[in-house]
Amino acid sequence: MTAFQKELFTPAPSTVVEASVLDGDFNIPASGITHFDMIDQLLGQFRQREQAIHAAKALIDDAQRQGVMSYFIAGMRLVYGDDYTPSIPTDANAAVTCLRIEFWNRLLSEAKVFEVMPAAKREKARLQFSGIECPPFDESTVRPTLHDLLQQRKTFFAERVDGIFQSLSKQHVTNSPAGFSKKMILAGVFNRDGYADSSMVAVISDLRGVVGRLTGRGEPQEYGTRQILDRLYKGFIGKKAPIDGGAFTVVVHKVGTVHFEVAPEVAVELNAILAHLYPMAIPSRFRAPPRKPRVGSFDLKVERLPMEVIDMLSDIEFRDSFNSLNLYSKSQSSISKAVQVLEDIGAEVSFNRDKSMAWVRFDYEPRPVIEQLIFGGVVPEQVSYQFYPTKSRISKDAAQRLCVEAGKRYCEPSAGLGDLACHLPMATTTCIELAQVRAKVLEAKGYNTVKADFLEWAKRNSDQRFDGILMNPPFSKGRALAHIIAAASLLAEDGRLVAILPASMTGTQPLEGFSHDWSEAYVDQFEGTSVRVVILTASRI
Numbered sequence: 001m002t003a004f005q006k007e008l009f010t011p012a013p014s015t016v017v018e019a020s021v022l023d024g025d026f027n028i029p030a031s032g033i034t035h036f037d038m039i040d041q042l043l044g045q046f047r048q049r050e051q052a053i054h055a056a057k058a059l060i061d062d063a064q065r066q067g068v069m070s071y072f073i074a075g076m077r078l079v080y081g082d083d084y085t086p087s088i089p090t091d092a093n094a095a096v097t098c099l100r101i102e103f104w105n106r107l108l109s110e111a112k113v114f115e116v117m118p119a120a121k122r123e124k125a126r127l128q129f130s131g132i133e134c135p136p137f138d139e140s141t142v143r144p145t146l147h148d149l150l151q152q153r154k155t156f157f158a159e160r161v162d163g164i165f166q167s168l169s170k171q172h173v174t175n176s177p178a179g180f181s182k183k184m185i186l187a188g189v190f191n192r193d194g195y196a197d198s199s200m201v202a203v204i205s206d207l208r209g210v211v212g213r214l215t216g217r218g219e220p221q222e223y224g225t226r227q228i229l230d231r232l233y234k235g236f237i238g239k240k241a242p243i244d245g246g247a248f249t250v251v252v253h254k255v256g257t258v259h260f261e262v263a264p265e266v267a268v269e270l271n272a273i274l275a276h277l278y279p280m281a282i283p284s285r286f287r288a289p290p291r292k293p294r295v296g297s298f299d300l301k302v303e304r305l306p307m308e309v310i311d312m313l314s315d316i317e318f319r320d321s322f323n324s325l326n327l328y329s330k331s332q333s334s335i336s337k338a339v340q341v342l343e344d345i346g347a348e349v350s351f352n353r354d355k356s357m358a359w360v361r362f363d364y365e366p367r368p369v370i371e372q373l374i375f376g377g378v379v380p381e382q383v384s385y386q387f388y389p390t391k392s393r394i395s396k397d398a399a400q401r402l403c404v405e406a407g408k409r410y411c412e413p414s415a416g417l418g419d420l421a422c423h424l425p426m427a428t429t430t431c432i433e434l435a436q437v438r439a440k441v442l443e444a445k446g447y448n449t450v451k452a453d454f455l456e457w458a459k460r461n462s463d464q465r466f467d468g469i470l471m472n473p474p475f476s477k478g479r480a481l482a483h484i485i486a487a488a489s490l491l492a493e494d495g496r497l498v499a500i501l502p503a504s505m506t507g508t509q510p511l512e513g514f515s516h517d518w519s520e521a522y523v524d525q526f527e528g529t530s531v532r533v534v535i536l537t538a539s540r541i
Contacts, residue, residue, distance in 0.1 A: 038110055039142060046103045046137050050096055057092040100137045104129040107142065113149045115209070115219055117156045118163035119202035157213075160206055161273045167203045169257070180270040183261050190256040194233055201226050204258070211247050212307045214269050224311035228374060229258070235371075245304040245378040302378040308334040309341065313374050316360065318367060325358040327351075341379055345369055345441050346417050364444040372440045380435035392419075394500060394522050394535070398470060399423035401519075401537045402498045408467035413454040413487055418442050420470045430466075432457055458486035465492040472500040475531070481510055488514060488538065496539045503532035514538040 063069045073086045089095070108114055108129065114122050128134075135141055165180060169187035189200040201222055209219035232241055232252040240261075242249045249261040262270075312334060317324045327335050339349050339358070348361045360366075373379070404410070404424060412421040415431035416438055431447045432454045433439045439451040450457060454473075469491060473483035484499050488511045491497060497514075503521045510516075519535040 039107070039146070042103055042107055043137070043139060043142065046099065049099055053092055053095045053099065057090060057095075060088065060090055097132060097134060100134045101130050103137045104134060107146065108149070111146060111150065113146075113153065113156075116153050116160060116213075118160040119199070119206050120163060121156070121159065123202075157210075158273055161210055161270055164203055164207050164210065165270075165274060167200070180262070180267045180274070182264060182267055183259065186258045186260070188256055189229070189258045190233055190252070192256075196226055196229050196233070200258075201229065204229065207260075208244055208248075208307070210270070211244065211266055214266075215245075215247070215304060217245075217304050218307045220307040221311050224307070224314050227311075227314040231371060231374070241375050243375045243377060244310075245302065245376065247377075302380055304378050305341065305373070306334060306337065309338045310374055310377055312338045313341070313370055316370060323360040323362075323366070325360055326356070327358055328356045341373065344379065345373075345437060364441070364446075366444065369437060369440045369444055372437050376436060379437060394533070395420050395423060397519070398472075398498050398500055398535050401535060402468045402470050402496060404468065409465070409492075410468045410470065411466045411487075411490065413458075413469065413471045413483060414473055415442055415447075415449075416472075418445055418447060420472060421447055424468075424470060455482055455486050458490060462489065464490050465495070466490055467492050467495050469495070469497045469499075471498070475502050480505065484510060484536070484538075491540065493540065496537065499536045499538070500533050501536050503534050505536070506534050511538050513541055515541055 060069070069088065073084075076086065077084045105126075108125075114125060117125060135145070167186060169185045171187060186200060186203065188197055189204070190196055205220055205222045205225035208225060212219050228243065229252070232250060237252055237254050240249050240251050247263055247266055251259040251261075253259070308331065312325065312327075312330060315326060317326075325338070335358075342349055342360055345366070346362060346364070347366070350359045350361075351357065352359075398420065402410075402423075406425055408425075408428060410424040410429045411432065412418070412424065412429065413432045415421055415433045418431060418441070421429055421431050421442070426446055429447060431439075431442045431449045432452055433442055433449060434451070434453050436451060439449050442449040469487045471483065471487055473480050473487075480499075480501050484497065484501070487499070488497055497511075506518045506521070508516075515538065517537040519537075521532045521534050523532050
């Protein structure tokens with residue numbers, strides 16, 4: 001028997017897409033599949049279970065011939081009453097069909113065939129491999145079918161991008177007929193009652209999945225995409241919301257349309273793939289690479305979260321006393337990353353005995369912060385942001401040196417999660433934090449929070465004056481010195497600055513016109529680094 005394709009998997013005449021994301025293991029030669037261990041294992045397991053089905057059928061038939069089954073039926077009526085109606089499934093062919101469906105879906109999922117298909121073709125493929133007409137699961141069918149499907153994965157991927165393009169609203173002039181542009185509109189995503197249309201959810205999930213694949217972040221589940229869309233519809237109607245690490249800015253409108261604004265480089269990537277299907281139809285200007293953004297004084301990087309991690313964060317169930325997260329069937333790498341992300345925003349995470357469920361506790365209302373993670377899809381990269389939370393011992397020592405008084409104005413620059421600000425009076429303390437997600441945490445804790453680069457903010461707000469500044473600035477690339485100089489410029493005449501600094505600065509006089517008092521060195525005060533630090537107390541002379 002040859003490859004089981006019917007009309008669904010007939011190779012399209014379009015040019016094969018050479019997208020970099022599909023290189024490598026996508027180019028599997030036919031000879032490689034012959035020795036593919038996964039197929040051998042699945043075929044062996046299938047044969048064992050098929051034999052077990054026929055053996056069970058023979059056993060039941062033999063028991064019925066000998067009249068033994070009548071005793072089982074009589075016994076059930078003794079237990080459940082005379083109204084008990086026996087039902088003994090004996091259709092071995094139907095059972096084997098269900099077995100074939102299970103193993104075909106396992107094989108195609110392992111080979112990652114479904115996930116590169118456009119939504120419509122994916123649904124059609126699932127139906128073909130999940131009905132009574134499901135093809136045989138044997139050597140002569142499995143290998144050629146899988147070979148043909150793997151050979152078409154690049155074409156499927158291109159068709160998937162084309163399916164997204166064809167789904168763009170034809171009634172809105174914003175959508176360019178020549179290719180993907182910076183702004184795109186999808187109509188009919190929500191009905192009048194606010195429920196998302198399943199086919200449009202699939203298209204949007206495809207769009208997120210294509211970009212996730214291009215950026216190496218994996219693919220979201222359609223359910224995760226539906227969760228995000230529902231959150232946007234319920235809480236952000238008419239408001240711009242960046243999602244997936246800034247790959248998209250989304251605006252959901254009450255009439256049911258969803259407006260997407262994509263990063264220029266995303267539109268270029270999508271059009272480059274479309275150009276392989278329609279080489280004469282996509283103008284070159286739609287495929288021109290965007291200009292590189294201006295590089296700032298410090299290379300502040302963000303880490304884009306894998307789609308599975310975003311889906312997990314979307315699944316958190318919020319309760320009054322605790323929050324739960326179902327971990328069943330999630331990969332260990334995604335679980336570890338999700339736990340790290342939650343702990344980085346101040347959560348305490350514990351598990352049940354078999355680690356299929358996590359309990360997540362916060363000391364603040366976490367929903368705005370979790371929404372920021374789900375929509376934004378990024379976390380600040382630790383090294384470039386120099387985020388090392390301040391342990392309680394050194395934070396208490398630093399706060400004591402500040403001599404905090406009620407009613408006075410205080411500031412924590414580069415505040416992180418507020419490990420120093422927690423020692424200051426909340427009502428009169430301002431926290432400056434660059435990372436969006438940490439700024440959300442500070443807001444949730446009740447602090448007056450400004451989301452900004454402290455160095456830039458200090459320049460723009462040079463008229464601000466604080467009675468005390470408590471800080472643990474970033475150390476690398478001279479940032480510690482730059483931060484304390486900027487902070488000192490914001491002190492009131494009799495103000496005091498207390499800063500945790502690298503021990504290498506001990507004995508220096510970095511602030512002109514200030515007295516400098518240096519503490520003894522502290523060691524092992526920050527997780528992930530063994531740097532020695534000291535506390536500087538500086539007051540105007």
